[in-house]
Amino acid sequence: MQLKKTLFALIAGLAFAASAHAQLKVGVVSSATGPVSLIGIPQKNTVPLMPKEIAGQKVEYITFDDGSDPSNTVTVVKKLISEEKIDVLVGPSSSPNAMAILDFVAEAKLPTLAPVGTIAIVLPMDDKRRWVFKTTQNDGLVADKLFDHMKANGVKTIGFIGTGDTFGETWFKVASDAAKARGIEIIANERFKRPDTSVTGQALRILSAKPDAVLVAAPGGPAVLPQVTLTDMNYKGQFYQTHGAALNEFIKLGGKKIEGTILGGSVMLVPNDVPDSNPAKKVALDYINAYKAMHGNEPATFGGNMMDAGILLEKAVPEALKTAKPGTEAFRVALRDALENIKEVPGTQGIYNMTPQDHSGFDHRGVELVTVKDGTWALAK
Template identity: 60%
Template sequence: MTFPTFSRVVSAVAATTALTLSAGVAQAQIKVGVVTSSTGPIALVGQPQKNTVPLLPTEVAGQKVQYIALDDASDPTASVAAFRKLINEEKVDAIIGPSGSPNAMGVIQFAAEAGVPMFAPVGTAAVVLPMDDKKKWVFKTTQNDDLIARALVQHMVAAKVKTLGFIGTADPYGDNWLKVASALAEKSGLKIVATERFQRQDTSLTAQGLKVLAAAPEAVLIAAPGSSAVLPQTTLFDQGYKGRVYQTHGAALPDFLKLGGRKVEGTVLAASAMLVLDQVSDSHPTKKIAAKYVADYEKLHGSKPATFGANVYDAGLMLQAAIPTALKSGKPGTPAFRSALRDAVEQIRELPATQGVYNLSPADHSGFDERGRELITVKNGQWTLLK
């Protein structure tokens, strides 16, 4: 598939124009770049992220915050160009994005070299693990794969599943999920009898489905983000597969239900409580914040957001928590401020957000625990909390 050049992408979305979200402010003092894939193959992930930008905090500790939003059209090369522009030309103090795991892996070095904190709203834990001098500049606003995988494997064991098939994207998202799932399966007495991979933009998975079908696994785990999570499951359904299907938190979006229809009925996945807010207790630490985000998003855009948009919203909450401390060490636009901002984010403790409660540390730049996941199934075409 051919993607637009970065210059064409910028022209198409007028992305070079800063989104100043406070009336009457010509130039914000704190500048935050946002790179999303609001067009292209992973637009179902990037669009709600782009739509979330107007809901981010516009003033923190008396300082105005300006957001500069760029669309990389789902192209990792364009993500690199966007990061370079934001760092070298716009002199941003932080960057939220990009949307895709391959895109994010390709820009870490630029954020690190420039000393600009990066908030990655992506699935793969590879953006923060294993921790090193480059990844210390990255903070991940989604649950790490192992946290989600443990819940799924525990459900499989309880359901007495013994054999498992795996279908995942041929990229860092699928790579890490295969690694994590394989390790947990071995520890739990599960045997992976089939492993298939595919490209996100593929339009047919007939061959992969038939190979999995031939192995006759009792359950299949699909590891794919956004709309790409649908085709493997609908293909298996059409081929007559009768076993249970598990999905990762990459499938946690309204369009999964719309595109999959009755063919995804009975799916089990683990994701944030945001999918089932009306079904969790009022005492759940994320419910109030997630409900506000959903209501504000729906008021602005006329539709409910996918959890992918909430990952950008949570980046805003992290910035809001860290900026007051960072301002004590330097002025916005300076290396001192950016370094202090990174340090302050790393010290965030018990921060409730839409996706869970963040407890960050030098070793953990995701910071989720079990409060960031719920076991959920698809019942009568709706997300339903598994109790």
């Protein structure tokens, strides 16, 4: 009997060794081309700055560009799971693409660090979303900052225009809740598609409603179009933007027409204006300087979302290695559990505290209220 047990243990050990990787395999999916490229490019460029070794375990990054197309995202994620046998996924770049892969990452029991905006990727928590962790501020956290500012500045009515996808629809819901809680009325509600080159009809309807302010909910470059269109129509109210517009290209594309915009962003937009007491300040500055040294320009905050994924892995992988080796389901489960127990970890965007109910982990320290002043970012007053 003892001999049988020994042989069984030996066979099991050999099978485990055959299935385990010699290194941690990280799949990365970003939208370096297509309508979301202003988000995807800094994320792709950040990968070389992510940890190459964690707790003595070499890290291999297997990267794909999904071209901003959710169907392509599904294809490459399936490939990463079935052929590359990845241990963890980082990506994709946008909310619709992330929502499209929920079923597949859950079925594969694949921990996923999603650098996307929508809260819908982690809430409501269920058997699918328990495998996904978010490295971007939740929409509701940003909305609270924006609507507090509106209320403090006498805004009674707003016009809303967002993308006709998960990002825009989720933002309309959180904006509606935030507005109602503060006695603000949404009197115009419009949508547009990310690739659209004109929103004249939508802008005219918002203009005719005469709101005190307008909130644009769109990620990356598309965030500029509604605001510039309304400005050209001589709209004089205050513009608000979500963290989807938190990139330098928003200022470059909008020019003087987006001066005075108020948005909820991260420490990365105004690191030198944030007190040294904020633990995220040093992390943000270190990342910005490393990115500039490698690429010759400053990264968008979306790149910081990718860097934070690497920071979270540095904390979680050592814990998972105590249970199993990469290349096994046991390791993936242990890594998921370790990510869910992250506590007080500073990233480029804020401080992470994960729980079984909250897979984003940010609190108020993850959002700074900023404005565009003289062609650059500044803390809003």
